[in-house]
Amino acid sequence: MTGPGHLRSAVDIAAAVRKGEISAAEVLERHLARVGAGESGVHAFNLVLTDEARRQAAAIDAAVAAGKDPGPLAGVPIALKDNLCTRGIPTTCSSRILEGWKPPYDATVVERLAAAGAVAIGKTNLDEFAMGSSTENSAFGPTRNPHDLERVPGGSSGGSAAAVAAGFAPVALGSDTGGSVRQPAALCGVVGVKPTYGLVSRYGLIAFASSLDQIGPFARTVEDAAAVLDAISGPDRRDSTSLREPPPLASERLKTGVDGLRIGVVSELAGAEGISPDVVARTREAAEALSAAGAKVEEVSVPAAMYGLSAYYLIAPAEASSNLARYDGVRYGLRVEGGPGADVTEMYLRTRSAGFGAEVKRRIMLGTYALSAGYYDAYYGKAQQVRTLIIRDFETAYRDFDILLGPTAPGTAFPLGAKTSDPLAMYLNDVCTIPSNLAGHPAMSVPFGTGDDGLPIGVQVLAPALGETTMFQVAAALEGAAPPLAEPGITEEAVR
Amino acid sequence: MTSTTAEISWEIVVGLEVHAELRTRTKLFCGCANSFGQEPNTNICPVCLGLPGSLPVLNRTAVEFAMRVGRALNCHVQPSIFHRKNYFYPDMPKDYQISQYDLPINTDGWLELPGGTRIGIVRAHMEEDTGKTTHVGGGGRIHGAAHSLVDYNRAGVPLVEIVSAPDIRSSEDARTYVDELRSILVAIGASDGKMEEGSLRVDANVSVRPAGSEQFGTRCEIKNMNSLRSLGRAIEYEAERQIGVIRDGGTVIQETRHWDESTGRTGSMRSKEEAYDYRYFPEPDLVPLEPSAEWVAEVEESLPELPAERRMKAGSASGIAADQDAVVTVVRLDLDRYLDNVVASGASAETAAIAVRRLANEVAAEIDSIGNLDPKAFTSLVTMESDGSLNPMQSRAVLKEMLASGGDPEEIAKRLGFEAMSAGALEEVVNRIVSEHPNEWERYVGGDDKLTGFFVGKIKAATGGNADLKEASALLRSKRGT
């Protein structure tokens, strides 16, 4: 995609910086200017790393000047979801409970991005601890959708999605536990990727649900997303669940086309509860476009997928209830003490009640309940069995198909506040994205046209474990066939 | 209950849970040092401090040590997984403990006490240790303290928890069990077994039942014993308490009780409404553990001889029963290598028995000086005692010297003036003493055996301690014709 002024793709930026055609500093300043113009309306960031980014950019320019190669993402500004640990830089998870905390270490992805020459431009807003689908559950206020500031950007990585859509950065990282990269990508009209579980190290990603969390990139182009994924994927000895084998190359077959590929449209996803007709229509059009490009496209059934949502809302809260126990006011972050003579339990109760927002409390309680004596088998145990069934059904489907296709989100971006009082309605946003998390498979959302309201719609490309190369191959073809999307109107005037 | 209960006799039923810290260089899930007595909060990293975003990675050596423990306790080593045990407590950085739950690495073994009793081992699983809490104010005890301080150096240190079957029937056997288990752990290099430093911690599940009953009574878990002695006392106290409750017509409530060393009592640890619900679930940050058959075999082959085998060996070499205190002590203090050296020299069983006695008594009493005692020199010493060159008293004196400052026994004996007396020289002395004390001799010949001591004392004094006093008594007896 070419765009006005600074809106060059990450791949273009890196190529130009490496050749010395443009300085990393200049690239950064253009993006910082864009942030300056649009951020007050969008609120994509919890923290803009102006000084740190300038230092990083200067170091890259110095490397280029010294004849050294700063790496494949040289000078590319990247926005980081604020649940990725950055050494010495506040990392909040958009929660009051982490008030004042500066991690003493960098997440593995942060190290790898730096090694690849990328420049971290800021920490982006999210639903508190990545729990939500609208970025309204942030202790620091909601992020707004750059395409319509009265609407949500999706979530939980809404800040990262909005930052890329608004042109604050060409690429960003988010984390996807049940759709938290793909759904906001769809709502903001950008590309969003959830890699195979274990492909990207989780070390330094503040856990929500450990067996489901994966870090993935946002980008305006499929090629940029592939470049970022290739820079961050691969084994990490600090993450026991990190895959040992060499990672598949996402950028390997972007221009190969889809001739001869077998693509299945998942009927359970396309026909899931509450999917709007325009989303179904765009998904069908995407399938037709792939068929026209030479793929063999058919309907396929993945029956257990429809139980994904139920299983997910037991497994994820259960793991979260345990992962979030450590926020107790003892070692870091917020502490609220009781009066004189109050004991440590009183301190726990006060700290956690003051530090966590309502959605986090809901999920902690849901998960605590699902794991508690007498309910484990009926809830958590059963959900894990459903997980097995979903994996089996996907296996069956992938015997006949290389790639599966479905909607990403049930509808376009919804107005702020529309679903905040009804958790279940909010959870239904993830119905199409959850099965891939439960199976540990990769999936990505690619913008494909708009809804009746003119807002972006994403189509989801699903692949079996480590099927990233083919997934990106199909995503690139879809991108090529997609109707052009209007730039969001984030200008000085639009934001007043 | 009626008065009949007062007449019945009671049986104590004990199962023990022993936590042993493994002697790895680093912690269970991170590269921080596993070492005792460091400055507070210096051996900590994002992982063992439970910082957001950190992840555990399993220490291979800890797994190997755990398997050693399992095989040394005759357990089945099986595929296992880790679970999270969820509860809030300030010494737990993550507010959950990574432990093994329904699939532990070791199951179904046994440990044989020196007397031959076999105690079943239900499981021996891996888990991480907690940090250490100290209490400020209130005399340093938790109750009445104003506030508490936490040091996380110990958090994440690898533990093996060894759970016995409820096969122990006395406080004596409970102590023997822990002692034997400690010897095994030390022998295989898995733990240093120091109860005082907390590297070995014992909790006891105690119940009582009428003797002869097949059913178990309600048990209480007793914590906070920090020596074998307090373990024994706590079990005795708790059993008496439970018997008292039942005799008074009450029922024993299943609960955890805290042993108070100063009062010699156990007390209830928590209020009833605060029931714990650990919400165990598989630890998603770790993957299943499936040690290969080759690895298990390798571990098994690397195991040294265990205390029970060593006692058998020492027993058969010396003719002293393997469960006799002397043999048990020799093995427990790792002194059997001295015995091995004696046996290797071609010594007789009698000589070996002398060695066992010297090791279990004089050497054990000065165990801290063991570095001065050369095995070859020790062999020379017991050989000298065995062939009569030194009498037992002289031998003990020489050994004491050897322990104090090393050296060769012959030289020491010479320096101490311990010249072996020839049989003829001794007889001469005996004759002289007898002739000097005719009245006493007459009474002795008349059957007054109390005078043996009198004559032996005189002989001892006359020879400057060089006489073999046993030999001297024998001479006295033969002289009077008995």
Add this chain to the structure above:
Amino acid sequence: MTAPISKQDVAHVARLARLSLTDEELDQFTGQLGAVLDHARDVEALDTAGVPPTAHPLPIRNVYREDELEPALDRDEVLAQAPSVEDHKFRVPRILGEAP
């Protein structure tokens, strides 16, 4: 079928999770959790007899690190983040019970 979650259940679970709720929150959460659990009951329709549970999405086994020392964190940096410190230790209000 499991019984619907009650207000007492929610209060108990909140206590287990060390969250204190106002009466209003308790009512609200009881209704909301009830709705989610109701939806979750979908899974009861599935026959899962003999189906093994999946705890990890991918079949990875036997991941170890060698028993090698790595640098510890700087104590001052760590303690500087703590809400309350005394004698280089983390200070907490009094503890009422022994560790379970």
